Amino acid sequence: MTDGLTKHYGQVVGVEDVDLEVRAGEAFGFLGPNGAGKTTTMRLLMGLLFPTRGGATVLGLDCWHDSVAVKARVGYLPGEPALYKRLTGNELLSFIDGFDGGSRGYGVELAEKLELDLSRRVRESSRGMKQKLALILALMKKPPVLIMDEPTSGLDPLTQRVLYEILNEHRDDGATLLFSSHNLFEVERICDRVGIIRDGRLVATESIDELRAKRLRHIEVAFNDGVPPGLSAVPGVTDVEEVGKRVRFRYRGDIDSLVKAIAAYDVADLSIAHASLEDVFLEFYGAGAGGEVK
Amino acid sequence: MNWNLIRKTVSDRRRGTLIYAGSIALYVVLICSVFPSVKNIKQEALQNYPKNLSRLFGVQSLDLKLFNNYIVVQFLALIWVAIVGAFVISYARNMISGELEEGTLELLLSQPIERWQVLTSEGMVLLAAIVGIVVSTVLAIFVFGTLFKVGLTYGGYAAFAVLGIALFIAIGGYSFFFSALFNEHRRAVMAAAGLTLAFYLLHFAATYSRVADKIDWFGIFHYYNPFPVINGGVFPVKDILVLLLFGVVGFALALWVFRAKDIT
Numbered sequence: 001m002t003d004g005l006t007k008h009y010g011q012v013v014g015v016e017d018v019d020l021e022v023r024a025g026e027a028f029g030f031l032g033p034n035g036a037g038k039t040t041t042m043r044l045l046m047g048l049l050f051p052t053r054g055g056a057t058v059l060g061l062d063c064w065h066d067s068v069a070v071k072a073r074v075g076y077l078p079g080e081p082a083l084y085k086r087l088t089g090n091e092l093l094s095f096i097d098g099f100d101g102g103s104r105g106y107g108v109e110l111a112e113k114l115e116l117d118l119s120r121r122v123r124e125s126s127r128g129m130k131q132k133l134a135l136i137l138a139l140m141k142k143p144p145v146l147i148m149d150e151p152t153s154g155l156d157p158l159t160q161r162v163l164y165e166i167l168n169e170h171r172d173d174g175a176t177l178l179f180s181s182h183n184l185f186e187v188e189r190i191c192d193r194v195g196i197i198r199d200g201r202l203v204a205t206e207s208i209d210e211l212r213a214k215r216l217r218h219i220e221v222a223f224n225d226g227v228p229p230g231l232s233a234v235p236g237v238t239d240v241e242e243v244g245k246r247v248r249f250r251y252r253g254d255i256d257s258l259v260k261a262i263a264a265y266d267v268a269d270l271s272i273a274h275a276s277l278e279d280v281f282l283e284f285y286g287a288g289a290g291g292e293v294k
Numbered sequence: 295m296n297w298n299l300i301r302k303t304v305s306d307r308r309r310g311t312l313i314y315a316g317s318i319a320l321y322v323v324l325i326c327s328v329f330p331s332v333k334n335i336k337q338e339a340l341q342n343y344p345k346n347l348s349r350l351f352g353v354q355s356l357d358l359k360l361f362n363n364y365i366v367v368q369f370l371a372l373i374w375v376a377i378v379g380a381f382v383i384s385y386a387r388n389m390i391s392g393e394l395e396e397g398t399l400e401l402l403l404s405q406p407i408e409r410w411q412v413l414t415s416e417g418m419v420l421l422a423a424i425v426g427i428v429v430s431t432v433l434a435i436f437v438f439g440t441l442f443k444v445g446l447t448y449g450g451y452a453a454f455a456v457l458g459i460a461l462f463i464a465i466g467g468y469s470f471f472f473s474a475l476f477n478e479h480r481r482a483v484m485a486a487a488g489l490t491l492a493f494y495l496l497h498f499a500a501t502y503s504r505v506a507d508k509i510d511w512f513g514i515f516h517y518y519n520p521f522p523v524i525n526g527g528v529f530p531v532k533d534i535l536v537l538l539l540f541g542v543v544g545f546a547l548a549l550w551v552f553r554a555k556d557i558t
Contacts, residue, residue: 048556074404083399096405099405
């Protein structure tokens with residue numbers, strides 16, 4: 001929970017007056033363009049940065065005064081995990097286990113699930129292997145709180161799926177999860193709620209259901225008998241563009257209503273694509289959303 | 295202190311420390327082996343040295359036919375200080391600014407460990423390494439000095455070892471401070487090496503300049519005079535305490551800076 005959390009780097013605003021509450025046991029997705037303040041918020045929660053003003057607590061513990069107690073209860077995955085290059089995966093597990101003890105066994109189990117060779121040195125590992133190792137280090141203590149900065153970054157789709165299963169297991173065990181992502185599908189799959197941060201400010205907090213209702217899709221339909229008139233009158237349809245017997249448009253709303261509306265005609269082909277996160281920002285939060293979206 | 299971190303730091307630094315200690319031992323072998331053949335021409339060579347050399351070493355006159363004098367001039371007064379000083383500065387920069395630059399400090403500080411524990415744990419390992427290198431230097435002088443029959447007198451080396459340890463604790467103290475202060479390890483190294491060089495130049499200038507002489511007490515080399523310590527066997531309590539004070543102040547400043555440092 002943060003209360004007016006603010007961090008300035010000289011004249012540059014990292015985050016400004018962020019009031020965020022992640023409820024016990026929920027999975028909270030943190031969305032925003034690059035440089036919006038996601039990583040800064042997470043580093044503040046871990047006591048790695050000191051706030052310009054405001055405060056933050058994790059499980060009722062102050063993130064700075066009780067930082068050791070907080071870190072004993074939090075598994076943290078940095079956005080760009082840097083590991084000791086000279087060490088092997090096994091040695092790193094032993095080192096991190098040495099701070100608390102008793103978590104190495106689960107670390108080895110996670111390595112098997114993620115198909116990671118722990119005998120390999122970090123310096124000889126690929127980007128994906130390092131990400132897997134960093135994930136194991138964050139998860140191995142089975143902490144009650146997980147703070148993860150883009151956990152699926154660098155992972156192949158199969159490993160991402162395994163990670164979703166692992167994260168869901170942790171959630172089933174009662175863990176609270178705060179993670180940032182650029183993948184809307186991933187956020188929808190795991191999270192209960194999302195917070196959207198822009199220019200250092202938390203501009204919206206929504207449940208996944210609310211987000212789904214607002215979700216934008218790119219639709220392309222080919223009709224055997226030509227594009228039917230009145231399609232643009234269907235609620236939620238915008239930016240209609242006809243090319244011969246095909247039509248492209250954007251749609252926001254309940255997908256079931258749209259499919260039923262289209263099914264009244266002779267459909268040759270149908271393509272539905274989820275909008276990118278950038279589209280979501282631009283649609284929901286206007287031109288000021290700006291910034292590159294990862 | 296945190297024993298888990300101490301174990302890892304020992305493992306990380308063991309190889310480098312052994313390489314430094316081994317290199318120093320080899321240098322001692324070289325000096326001991328050539329001394330019997332060159333000792334007769336050394337006094338003539340001394341004529342070419344600066345007139346204030348004796349004053350720089352804190353003595354009235356130098357007789358390089360004596361091995362203790364020879365090894366101080368050829369090794370312990372400058373080259374040894376430069377080698378071990380480089381080791382200490384390099385160690386300190388790897389600790390904070392080096393780990394910060396590589397990003398591993400984020401991993402370390404996301405574990406349940408206080409920041410002061412990180413510094414004190416790694417500081418203890420540095421202290422152990424300093425003691426190891428200084429003691430191994432003295433042992434190498436004893437062993438190879440005896441083997442090559444250089445006419446070694448042993449009396450003052452224990453006091454010299456303590457003085458040497460105190461000198462490198464002083465260098466380690468401000469090197470820790472610069473490592474905690476700067477985010478880039480190059481700047482930390484430049485600052486620590488630059489200050490060490492400035493202290494040495496100040497001490498050197500003090501042999502020529504009255505002004506420099508008046509402020510020489512401000513630098514660490516004012517308190518490092520191996521020649522009278524090795525020859526006289528006098529335990530330089532005041533010098534050692536002042537050097538230790540340099541180290542403690544530097545380390546305290548490092549703790550103060552590091553406790554509120556943003557890890558970006």
